[in-house]
Amino acid sequence: MRSQNSRRRFLVQAISGSGVGLWMARTAWGNFIPPTAAQTKGPFYPVPEIEKQKYFDADLTRLDAKSPVADGEQIAVRGVVLDMDEKPLDQVIVEVWQACETGRYNHPQDRNDRPMDPNFQYWARMVTGPDGTFSIRTILPGKYPGRTPHLHYRIAAPNRSELVTQMYFEANQELNRKDGIYMDLKPEQRAAVTIGLAKKPIAENDPKSEQLPTGDFRIVLGPRSDSKSTQPM
Numbered sequence: 001m002r003s004q005n006s007r008r009r010f011l012v013q014a015i016s017g018s019g020v021g022l023w024m025a026r027t028a029w030g031n032f033i034p035p036t037a038a039q040t041k042g043p044f045y046p047v048p049e050i051e052k053q054k055y056f057d058a059d060l061t062r063l064d065a066k067s068p069v070a071d072g073e074q075i076a077v078r079g080v081v082l083d084m085d086e087k088p089l090d091q092v093i094v095e096v097w098q099a100c101e102t103g104r105y106n107h108p109q110d111r112n113d114r115p116m117d118p119n120f121q122y123w124a125r126m127v128t129g130p131d132g133t134f135s136i137r138t139i140l141p142g143k144y145p146g147r148t149p150h151l152h153y154r155i156a157a158p159n160r161s162e163l164v165t166q167m168y169f170e171a172n173q174e175l176n177r178k179d180g181i182y183m184d185l186k187p188e189q190r191a192a193v194t195i196g197l198a199k200k201p202i203a204e205n206d207p208k209s210e211q212l213p214t215g216d217f218r219i220v221l222g223p224r225s226d227s228k229s230t231q232p233m
Contacts, residue, residue: 031085032085033082033084033086034084034188034189035221036189036192036218036219037165037193038164038165039181039193040164041154042152043107043109044097044107044152045152046122047107050095050097050123055121056123057124057125058124058126058134058137059137060098060121060122060123060138060139061121061137061138062120063119070100070101071100071102071117071119071139072100072101073140073213074139074213075212075213075214076136076138076200076214077135077136077138077151077195077214077215077217078135078215079134079216080131080218081094081133081134081157081221082132082221083221084221088128088131089128089132089157090129090130090132092156092157093125093155093157094125094127094128094155095123095124095125095126095153095154095156096123096136096138096152097123098138098141098150098151098152099141099142100139100141100142101117101120101139101141101142102114102142103142103145103149104116105144112144112145114142124136137212147179147181148176148178148179148182149168150166150167150179151167152164153219155219155221157221159224163219163221163222165193165219166193167193167194167195168182168193168194170194170195170197171196171197192220193217195215197214197215199211200212200214
């Protein structure tokens with residue numbers, strides 16, 4: 001368990017501001033916002049599953065407070081899980097997994113010859129509170145062969161089917177356009193799962209706090225009866 005104050009302080013401060021500034025534009029859904037598009041889970045969901053891993057907190061940049069820091073540019077992702085009427089969803093499990101800086105996954109089926117990073121956590125598991133928010137500290141993922149850099153998400157909400165999706169970066173527009181999984185989405189769906197990064201203080205109310213490139217990611221779950229917006233594990 002990680003009980004060190006510095007790590008706890010990051011998680012508390014980041015989560016407290018994660019719902020601010022997220023894009024809430026209305027669309028052709030009328031009074032509702034469209035659900036986040038489901039995408040493939042891919043072959044590299046962690047083994048064993050994330051909740052059985054030794055480390056899975058919201059700081060992926062190191063295994064624990066005494067461990068060396070992982071290679072790569074550190075970023076923060078602040079997110080919120082909403083219903084289609086913009087209601088924040090409580091007690092939602094949010095799982096994230098990704099490649100390290102070299103583009104290698106921590107998975108026995110990843111056979112590419114790029115080195116793994118022994119100091120990178122590779123995944124996280126969180127539960128939203130009443131405001132629907134979550135936040136992670138991680139590194140920009142490297143390019144996996146055949147893909148643009150991305151993060152995987154699994155969302156499990158009470159009384160709903162699971163949603164599996166992916167998140168991309170605006171800075172990688174050229175690579176994004178060459179990614180078949182990304183381009184299979186409709187333009188408005190691609191926009192909803194693509195984030196920009198801007199340097200912000202981790203504690204939003206304290207401009208003197210540590211700053212990281214930060215992006216906001218909104219995840220919208222479809223109606224409980226809408227199986228098309230979800231994808232089973």
